[in-house]
Amino acid sequence: MAATRSARDLTQGPVFRHILRMVLPMSLGIVAMMLVGVVDAYWVGRLGTAQQAAVQFVFPVSMLVMSVAIGLGAGAVSVVARAAGRGDHGRTRRVATDAVTLSFIVVAIVAALGVALIDPLFRALGATEAMMPFVREYMVIWFAGIVFMVGPMVAGNILRALGDAVIPSLIMVAAAVINMILDPILIFGWGPVPRMEVQGAALATLIANLSVFVMAMAIIIWREKLIDFSFPGWSELLWNWREIARIGVPAAGSNTIGPLANTAVFAAAAGFGEPAVAGLGVGMRVEALAIIPLFALSGSIGPITGQNGGAGLTHRVREAFAKSFLFCLGWGLFVAVVMALLSPLLAPAFLPGEDGQAMARAYWLIAPFAVAGYGVAMAASAGFNGLGRPLLGVAVNLFRGLALVAPLAWLGALWGGATGVIWGLFAANMISGLVIAAVVLRLCPLTAVDGRARRASPPASPLSAGSGAPPAPASHSAPDGDKP
Known part of the structure; x- marks a missing residue:
């Protein structure tokens, strides 16, 4: 069993290999x-x-x-x-x-x-x-x-x-x-x-x-x-x-911020009639299927940042964030190209009316080219949770969802009509991805922290004597500064 766990040690070996090893099965x-x-x-x-x-x-x-x-x-x-x-x-x-x-x-x-x-x-x-x-x-x-x-x-x-x-x-x-x-x-x-x-x-x-x-x-x-x-x-x-x-x-x-932001996007599109809402909804649902690996990444990066942060390997935490962001960029661009090419075939398969089809085609020609920014936000938030810094994760989602997605979708609607809503979402994801990646990699603390210190635990009861568990340390808190 020890050998098996050692083989799964995320503090050893290439970081990107661990990312792929976690993402692929979770996508399935x-x-x-x-x-x-x-x-x-x-x-x-x-x-x-x-x-x-x-x-x-x-x-x-x-x-x-x-x-x-x-x-x-x-x-x-x-x-x-x-x-x-x-x-x-x-x-x-x-x-x-x-x-x-x-x-x-x-x-x-x-x-x-x-x-x-x-x-x-x-x-x-x-x-x-x-x-x-x-x-x-x-x-x-x-x-x-x-x-x-x-x-x-x-x-x-x-x-x-x-x-x-x-x-x-x-x-x-x-x-x-x-x-x-x-x-x-x-x-x-x-x-x-x-x-x-x-x-x-x-x-x-x-x-x-x-x-x-x-x-x-x-x-x-x-x-x-x-x-x-x-x-x-x-x-x-x-x-x-x-x-x-x-x-x-x-x-x-x-986790509720993203759905709230999407609600604002749909509300902005609702003023242009049912075809606009239907086309937007179909566009987003099909895109969600295409970016399942990005959802899987958000469920995989926490263990990697958590283990390496717990081990004090801050340089590997930074590498995990950086390579996760690059994965988002690569997969996002791949999805964008494929959906743009398939949009003439996908739209009539899901929508009967020409107006709805036009909205869906517009979505697939615009929004996926910035979907990597959404992936960056998800990965950053989950990575901070793994480090024991959940408020940074909340800040990431608030910045993307409420500071950018909701207002830019409405501004896009005012300036560009139904298609403007899509451009607003594009701009929000593009800006959030660039800003979040830069701030995470250059400014944010990447050490792991626990909550407030606790007193040392009493010796384990006889029932657990065979577990080999060492006495708990007096505190699990980690410093806030970077460690090499």
Whole structure:
């Protein structure tokens, strides 16, 4: 096991090789999970309009829960990667255990509140009386099973923090495959299985997540031996939870800035009619599929900056940022050229009207040439989370989303009409990418930091005597200045 972990040590070997080794399998996992949403929509759509609307109406709530999960995952990545980078295997086990425990507690609270508030919440969101029975059928099961959804996400993030990108991606693919197989069986009732309709769609998701939850927990408990069943004492436990929350809460909030900025972009386009909105929406959705590797990069750089920052290898942290930004530039330009060439074929495939097609073509001819700037912002924010500097990550997203994207989209609309909205988005991504890259590489501190210092922990209990965990240091704080 030690040899396996050594082979995944992100503080050794070429930094760019680690980036590619993390990004490629995660891209596959993201593709698989996106397909689940498409397959769900297809099968539920065959039940009727009210059922389809009810399930799609769940999306804003599910995104809120996903923000909580992303925050917990970011906190887990940061604390585990920094401990692993320091070579403190005992502390790595301890913080991994406490990250999993905290995720269970938080998700259980969210699930209980969600089930209790289904009716008032969805009525406030605008669900109709025809939709509400289907919303209840779906959401009771969905909320009951979110612990099995978030658990594998946090476990996968812990494995990524230790440099293992393959197993977490296989877990994502397995969940997607099981879900897609079960969807038609449970929705329509094949063979001895009764027809469950909307409940079947929710149950398929629950069973898929439960299956990979068992798989993920087995891996981190028995293969990686990352769960320490001893009680560390309230002082250390609460300190670890605070440290995870110190990263996770800002990360979860930061994750909502991009969708808010996109809402402003759509609002700017709405003044030019439904074709403009439809064309913009199709353009952005297709582009999102094309830049999956950039999303994967944002999920991969945290372990690299965290481990190297924890080890005090600031020069490797800077290299990780620089080469991630170059990856964004290369992939972004590749996507831009391909989408520009394919735009005459893509537009009529997705949109029936000429006005909508014109908007989509304009989007693919303009916006992708600056999408690298969006990738730079995502990578910078996630990299700072890995270093234990989440407020810098929030600042990055605020700068891009609220200081640039929203106002420039509206200014573009005023000066250039519907196409001006696209030019505003182009300018925002171009400016944000250049500014963020320059500031990160030349001005920002790139050392890893923990939260406030804590007192030394008492000796480990006899239950963990065999773990080889050294006594916790008096403080895990790191200096703010650069180290060579």
